[in-house]
Amino acid sequence: MKKKQLVKVEPVRLKPFLGMQPGKWLTILYAIVIVLIVFLVGFLPGILNGRMRVDFTSAAGNAAVYVDGQYKGGTPFTTWIESGEHEVEFRVYGQTIDSFVTYIRHPVFLTWLWPRRVTCDSTAAIPPALYQTAYTRFLSEVEAVSAVTSYDQGSPYEPVYTSYAQRGIPTPNEVVELAFAFISCSEMLEDAIQAARILAPDYDFSIPKALFSEPSEELSAQFASAQIAVQSTVKLGPQQTISYGNLSLSGHQVLPGTFSTGTGQTSMTYAGTVSALVSDTLDQAFYIADSEITEYQFALFLEENPVWALSNLDYLVGQGLTDSYYLSGISTSTAFPSNRPVRNISFEAALAFCAWLSEKTDRTVFIPTETQWSAALSALDNPTWQSGLLLTTKSGSIDSMLGGVWEFTSSVFVPMLRAQRLFRPDQAEVTRAALAAYPVEGDVIIKGGSYLTGADGGEIGFASRSECVEIAGFRVAWL
Numbered sequence: 001m002k003k004k005q006l007v008k009v010e011p012v013r014l015k016p017f018l019g020m021q022p023g024k025w026l027t028i029l030y031a032i033v034i035v036l037i038v039f040l041v042g043f044l045p046g047i048l049n050g051r052m053r054v055d056f057t058s059a060a061g062n063a064a065v066y067v068d069g070q071y072k073g074g075t076p077f078t079t080w081i082e083s084g085e086h087e088v089e090f091r092v093y094g095q096t097i098d099s100f101v102t103y104i105r106h107p108v109f110l111t112w113l114w115p116r117r118v119t120c121d122s123t124a125a126i127p128p129a130l131y132q133t134a135y136t137r138f139l140s141e142v143e144a145v146s147a148v149t150s151y152d153q154g155s156p157y158e159p160v161y162t163s164y165a166q167r168g169i170p171t172p173n174e175v176v177e178l179a180f181a182f183i184s185c186s187e188m189l190e191d192a193i194q195a196a197r198i199l200a201p202d203y204d205f206s207i208p209k210a211l212f213s214e215p216s217e218e219l220s221a222q223f224a225s226a227q228i229a230v231q232s233t234v235k236l237g238p239q240q241t242i243s244y245g246n247l248s249l250s251g252h253q254v255l256p257g258t259f260s261t262g263t264g265q266t267s268m269t270y271a272g273t274v275s276a277l278v279s280d281t282l283d284q285a286f287y288i289a290d291s292e293i294t295e296y297q298f299a300l301f302l303e304e305n306p307v308w309a310l311s312n313l314d315y316l317v318g319q320g321l322t323d324s325y326y327l328s329g330i331s332t333s334t335a336f337p338s339n340r341p342v343r344n345i346s347f348e349a350a351l352a353f354c355a356w357l358s359e360k361t362d363r364t365v366f367i368p369t370e371t372q373w374s375a376a377l378s379a380l381d382n383p384t385w386q387s388g389l390l391l392t393t394k395s396g397s398i399d400s401m402l403g404g405v406w407e408f409t410s411s412v413f414v415p416m417l418r419a420q421r422l423f424r425p426d427q428a429e430v431t432r433a434a435l436a437a438y439p440v441e442g443d444v445i446i447k448g449g450s451y452l453t454g455a456d457g458g459e460i461g462f463a464s465r466s467e468c469v470e471i472a473g474f475r476v477a478w479l
Contacts, residue, residue, distance in 0.1 A: 052104050054081045058122040060097060061167035063090040078117075090122040092167075093133045098124035126169055135175045135438055138164045139182075143442035146182040146415055147464075149270075157187035161195035168198075176200045177427065178434035184270070184415040186212040204427070207419050211270045219423060223268040226422040227277035232378040233257035236398070240287050242478060244360040246334075247300045249476065251287040252376075252398055258282075259378035261370075262418065263459050273419040275459045282375035288368060288477045291399050292407060293353065295331045295338035298345065301353050302332055308352060322346040325468040340389045341405050341473040347444050347465045350408050350474040357476065368477040370411035370445045370460075377401050377448075388451050403453075405473040406446040406461055413443045413462040441465060446472055 017025045056065045058075040065072045066089040072079055075090070083104045090098040102120055126134060141160050151157040161179065176199045183189050189205070189212045196203045210216035237253030258281050265272035302309050308316070310332065316322040326346065331338040350367055358365040368376070376398055377383060386403035401407070412435060420428035443462040450471035463472060 051080045051082045053078055053117045054104065055117060055119045056121075057119065058090050058098075058124075059168070060090070060092050060122070060124060060126045062163055063092050063097065063122065065090060075122075088120060090124065092126055093130055093137055095130055095133075097126060097130075098122040126167055131169060134164075134167070134169050135171065138171075139175065139179055139438055139440050140442070142179045142182045143412070143440050145188065146184040147443060149185045151185065151187050157185075157191070159191045159194075161188075161191045161199075165195040165198040171199055173200065174430055174434035175438060176203070177430045178414075178438060178440075180205075180208075181414050181416040181420065181427075181431045183208045183212070189213060204424070207416060207423055210268065211273065211419070215268075220268045222423065223272075223276075224264075224266065227262075227264050228279065229260045229264075229277060230258055230279045232259040234259050234282055234375045234379040236379045237285065239290075242357075242361045242363055242365075244357065245300065247297050247357075249289050249297075251289040251478070253285055253287050254282065254372070254376045254379060255285050256282045257375070257379075259375055261374035261378070261459075270415070273422070274415065276418050276422060278418055278421045280371050280374065282371060286368070286372060286477050286479055288372070288376045288398060289475045290397065292341035292405060292473045292475045293350075295340050295342045296334065298330075298342040298353065299332045299334045299338075301356055303334060305352065305356060308349060320466050321348040323466055323468050325470075328468070329470070341400070343389075343405055343470050343473050344468045345473070346468050347408050347463065347474075353474075354476055358478075361478075364479040365476050366478065367408050367410040367474060370409045370447065372477060373401075373407065373409050373447050386451060401448050403449055403451050405448075405471050406450050406463075406469070407448050408463070408472065408474040409445045409447055411445045412440050413445050 016022070020028075055078045056073065056075050058065075061075070063075045065075060065077075067081060067086050069087075069089075081104050085101055085103050087101050088099065089096050104118070138160075141164075145158075145160045148155075164179075176196075180192050180196075180200075180203060183192055189208045192208075193205060196205070206216065206219065210219045234257035235255045237255050239250060239252050241248060241250045243249070258279060260277060260279050262275055262277040264277045265275070306312065310327045313322070313324070313326055316326060317324055323346070325344050326349070328344045330342060330344055331340075347367070354365045354367060357363075380398060380401070383402050384399075386400040389404065414431060414435070417428060417431055420431060443464050446461045446463050447459075449459075449461075452471055463469060
């Protein structure tokens, strides 16, 4: 058998390139590829995205940071900032407390793997000129948080007391006392205890602790005995009428005296202390209208104040003066007078009515405080329960204070105030004085119940200043 002959193949030889032998130009090629890969992976991302992570902090606590005029966040926070020179502003309560120019470097090597960080810190404290603003904002934030009495993972509690304490603002004792009087849940209590280490190390938390975290047998035992009813010494004075055009309001003078307000509670709970039986004193005489403001009387106001007309609803809602239910289902006709109490109006609208009537009658017309409203009720003998919306007037008397519709007062709802009045009268006096010195535009107390609550359900309620409710109206008072 004949053997096969292998075909001879010439070996492959790389040719010289640009006069260089293969070993040399291949080495150069490999080096170029490696350099290119290092450049594309290690340097190009940094060159194209020149920026650094910047940690913004402020000695003033939570400050708003603006970089080149654009809002970036509230300290402390971290964000990406492009390389180069930037003007940085730190603002608190809308005022600039610090500003400077900072330079952000342009690192390029492996920035995607190892992002560079730098700290941009402001050491500026809040200036004394902003202290009053700080107190007002703090109290407003506390009041808003107190409206929620239950928190969970879906809506976690955001610390308000410790956030303020970290600002390092010298704070008057009455502001701290008032802020702590708004505690309405265990989360707020724990937050306040932490903040008190800075704001008021000696503050007595025994009352909120007994309500929300550590029930006190001693305070519970005192609770029933502390609710002592006193015989009312408040009397009604002469009747008086104020008028403007077709609007006429009759009212009675309420003379100073002592009285009780609230209902006796058998167990010391948060809800119980809010409506507990307490004694109060009316120091100054005033006049209160014999009935609530009617739809017709409010229609007369609308005729001269078209800004409050229903046709202007979008504006009123946008300004936070009412909600979308404003005047819903209410007669605003002056041609066909309605004697039903006006409803679905906001507290802000009621204030506007008072301001208008004050101007037209040259009298000081206002929404009564809780003390004034309760004093007037205490002066009545066997007040009747209004079981519907149609006013039933009794000649020579103040009518419809119970039932009918809830009535606005000008008193802000403070969760701990009645408990303080029962157990810590000195603390309550500080709280009341602070409310006068640092007005809080929070939820207002409403009184009297409505035809829907029943005769036992009308001691106290509260509503936001823009809220419009079908079963809430108002009566006015004057000096």
